[in-house]
Amino acid sequence: MSAAAAGAHVTHVDASKGMVGWAKENAASSGLSNAPIRWLVDDCVKFVEREIRRGNTYDAVIMDPPSYGRGPKGEIWKIEDSIYPFLELTTKVLTENPLFFLINSYTTGLQPAVLTYMLETALTSKFGGRVESSEIGLPVSSNGLVLPCGASGRWIAN
Known part of the structure; x- marks a missing residue:
């Protein structure tokens, strides 16, 4: 929005x-x-594959993948196994000078350091820029601690 x-x-x-x-x-x-x-x-992977074939490009991507999902033909999406190949695939629909790439993950299985590594490997090596990642958490009002809920990472062009 x-x-x-x-x-x-x-x-x-x-x-x-x-x-x-x-x-x-x-x-x-x-x-x-x-x-x-x-x-x-639409299935996001299939959509990106079609966009690559069509030659359509985007200035930015905001990605909020599920932790787990099943496709209509029994395909299984597990974020730990599927996110990096999908991230790499999605970089192919970026323009020559993209603006940013955001990923939110609401699973504690994908740490900020892992998001940083993936974004740097897939984007910084290709476009330059910088990566920032952080933990997503909910504050616990009774004791001031934060309940970990996932991670967020962003690649930003220079």
Whole structure:
């Protein structure tokens, strides 16, 4: 929603029809009903593969992959096994001078250091720029501790 609110043309892809519906509701609630957002219910890997074949490119990617999922033909997505090949594949739809690449992961199995390594390997080596990653957590009000919930990483062009 932030990218659309800032004026970007957005392509939102999710394999879950329900999630796309929820995202559309969120856009409407945010005053973005008429924003240039293309809503697609599709397998993200297959979508990226088609975009590569079509020669379509993007200035940025915001990725929020599931920890686990099953495709309609029994395909299994496990973030620990699938995220790096998908990240590498997705770099092929970036323009020659991309702006940023964001990944959120709501699984404690993917640490910030791992996200940093993956983003540096796939993006910094190809485009320069810098990587920042951090832990996502929920504060526990009773004792001031933070409950780990995942990690977030971003590659940013110079």
